[in-house]
Amino acid sequence: MTLAQALFVVALAGVLVAVVGFGFVMVSAAARSGGGSYLSTGLLRRLQRSPEERAEFNRWAFYAHRFTGFAVFAFLCLHIVDISLYTFAPGAFDEVHVLYGWTSMRIFECGLLFAILFHTFNGLRILAIDFADLGSRASRGLLTGAVVLTVLLGLGGSAVIMAPVFA
């Protein structure tokens, strides 16, 4: 492994630690003072029973939106640096971009794809709530659409990303 590659791996590990740390802080703050229903087996029963309880999906979408937003932003910071290598160190750029073909990196890219897709579709959902004046039920319908699109496009994109590994 070259020095440029080692530095990239260390920086990527830093990004992952930051993302996990952000998720941990967010979840513990939500559990402490988020004001939402606690996750328990009883909650599953109540979700089936009452539309008011199902409004909680909007809350979880909010947390997922923040988490995916932070994850995409953190990686983007690193990605700007590794892309900009091309302007002043093309050799290092080539070395670093070999890493994007590693299986572990491809798995990371799949996760990133899911994060980008969810953040995009959920962001559009939030815009639609204002434009179309949508209440809780309709916004949950749109959330279902956002999740379905994320899963379908994410699986399709992941198949493309992982294809060279299985070729």
Add this chain to the structure above:
Amino acid sequence: MTEPSSKKIRVTVSRSDPGTERTFLVERIEPMMVLDLLIAIQREHDPSIGFRYSCRVAMCGTCTLRMDGRAILACQTPLEPDRDKVRLDPLAGLPVVRDLVVDMKPFFEEWARVKPYLEPVEGLDEPARIRPDSPERQIIDPSLDCITCGACYSSCGIADHKRDFLGPAALNRAMLLIADSRDAAGAERLDAVTASDGVDRCHYIYGCSAVCPKGLDPAAAIRRLRRWRLEGRPR
């Protein structure tokens, strides 16, 4: 008719003094409200438990707490017959005074910031009325009846993180006063609610509308205020 039952329910209560008992096995009655549960604990298990209530008919907004995380009025929330355990906590995002009792000051500070009372336009013919079938009344009526219980504030996810946000109750109140043609402070209020700590802080978590014990929809009020900012308030 209240029926005694041989069933027991396991109640876990958030206590502020670490030395006090937190879990109680309470005899069930049918039907049983959450407030009945607390009164039973106070009478039969631990008289020192701290909780608050007054009217017992969902009018005063004093008994708000969280059941399994969700803000409720203890006096009007029944325990489902098949439930065998429950967890009770104080409202989120407000300083705990003791056990289930919180200090509502942060909530009422936000409430006060929107001038939650009518400032009459000068020269109105008394009594100034808004016709029941008028569009204005259609906006105002569904948003009345707030009992300032703080359930929406606790469920907001933004307001209860102690960020600078007016919160759902204050915004709902501001919306109905802005809609009221007898009110002279509408423009000033619209400026206040569309400032950086106003409607834009809402991320449509819908916790407020989902938990409001009076069936109000503060999220709809917030969407309306955002529209009025662009289109001007209705007149």
